[in-house]
Amino acid sequence: MLDTGSVMKKISKHKAKRIFLQIPEGLKTRVLEMARGLEREGLEVFISVDPCYGACDLRDHEARMLGCDLILHVGHSDYGLKSKIPVIYEEFRMDYDPVPLLKNFLQDLKPYRKISLVTTVQFLSSLDHAKKFLQERGKKVFIGSSKRGKPGQVLGCDFSAAKSLDGIVDCFLFMGSGTFHPLGLAMEVKKPVLFLDFEGSQLLDLKDEKRRMENIQLMQIEKAKSCKNFGILVSTKPGQMKVKTAEKAKKSLSELGKNAWILVADELTPEKLLGLQIDCLVDTACPRLREDSRLFRKPILDPRDIEKLSE
Ligand code: SF4
Incomplete structure (x- = not known):
């Protein structure tokens, strides 16, 4: 999962020898394997076992206390935080092609011509597949720029990639898994949010769920x-x-x-x-x-x- 060769190339640019490794909960089962790979390359590795839900949680204070000269932050993209030691953000991307699933729901997308695509960091590579497919079917596709991440990327605390397009598009199509991000998005924009759920293989209109959240x-x-x-x-x-x-x-x-x-x-x-x-x-x-x-x-x-x- 962690391409040790490519990570080592980035680490060696900083001449780092002692690194602080941060990893999200979902990848913890593989952290020892990752650390071993890095240790084989001659690095000293300190593994942070505190829960890490985002790159907002950059532990540079702890890393420096331990004498580390670099942080390897796995699973999230750069949040734009300043750090006194170099940080390598090693995003965890899933190469998932959403087109076979999208094909099943073209009818549901019929009312919408201008569509903004959004997702989380893991599924950013799905954006291009979906964009090409939808454009070939006559849709006008928008991928908005984000304050805290890559184009089309949303975080639970940053929906800028979508909000700037709220007055332009007919709907937002969130692609990925879990309801935290698409629901958060639905609460922040006026236009309909459709959720292409990779795990459940379904397309959900979040209109009712949004109303429920607003009532809560x-x-x-x-x-x-x-x-x-x-x-x-x-x-x-x-x-x-x-x-x-x-x-x-x-x-x-x-x-x-x-x-x-x-x-x-x-x-x-x-x-x-x-x-x-x-x-x-x-x-x-x-x-x-x-x-x-x-x-x-x-x-x-x-x-x-x-x-x-x-x-
Ligand atoms: S939603 Fe924002 S603040 Fe919360 S864990 Fe994600 S990046 Fe951090």
């Missing part, structure tokens, strides 16, 4: 109106740390007569909040946390929701 959001805001004690979640992961947003949220909540505290951790989990008399949370870190409001057993708001508390 409204219910959380309604619940939050009667809450008194708010915890504003801040993560110390470099790409997630939004101190100014948290301070602004605290000020706005105080103006609404609420008590608000800024709560800080690297990984924010329900257990870390045990014992705190908090009845509502505001998430400034990763949007994935909002999916876990049931685990936190309290409403979790987006900072943008605070202004709706006075409506």
Whole structure:
């Protein structure tokens, strides 16, 4: 899976000898094999076993404490973070051809002529296959540029590749697996979002699911109106740390007569909040946390929701 030869070429450009290896949870079962391959090439390898959900979680502080001279960050694309030591982002790409699946759903795409294609980093190579296929069938295909990633790529916290096209296209076609990204996208754009699900071999219109999510959001805001004690979640992961947003949220909540505290951790989990008399949370870190409001057993708001508390 990790092409040791090509990675070694990149590492040797930096003359690195001692490296810090970061890997997403889904690839952890293969990390020892990867490290062994690198060690055979004469490198010293330190494996980070902390969960790593994105390149927002770049551990350059830890790497430097361990005397490492390079970070090898596997599975995510460059998030644009600054680091004091070189970082190699080794994306994990799946070479999946979506055309056989797309062929089954051409009828469903009939109402849409201008289509924006989006996906996650693993499936970026699927974009070109789909683009060619759809263009040959008379569709006008758009692949938007992204602030945090490659053209056509979305992250759970960055849908810029789609949002800039919302006024232009007839629909968004998200290709990939898992509902976190396509649903997040549906919540951020006005045009319909269709999800070509590689795992389930199906095409889903997310219209109903979006409505369900909007209702949940409204219910959380309604619940939050009667809450008194708010915890504003801040993560110390470099790409997630939004101190100014948290301070602004605290000020706005105080103006609404609420008590608000800024709560800080690297990984924010329900257990870390045990014992705190908090009845509502505001998430400034990763949007994935909002999916876990049931685990936190309290409403979790987006900072943008605070202004709706006075409506
Ligand atoms: S903040 Fe969350 S959604 Fe954004 S890159 Fe990090 S893990 Fe992914």
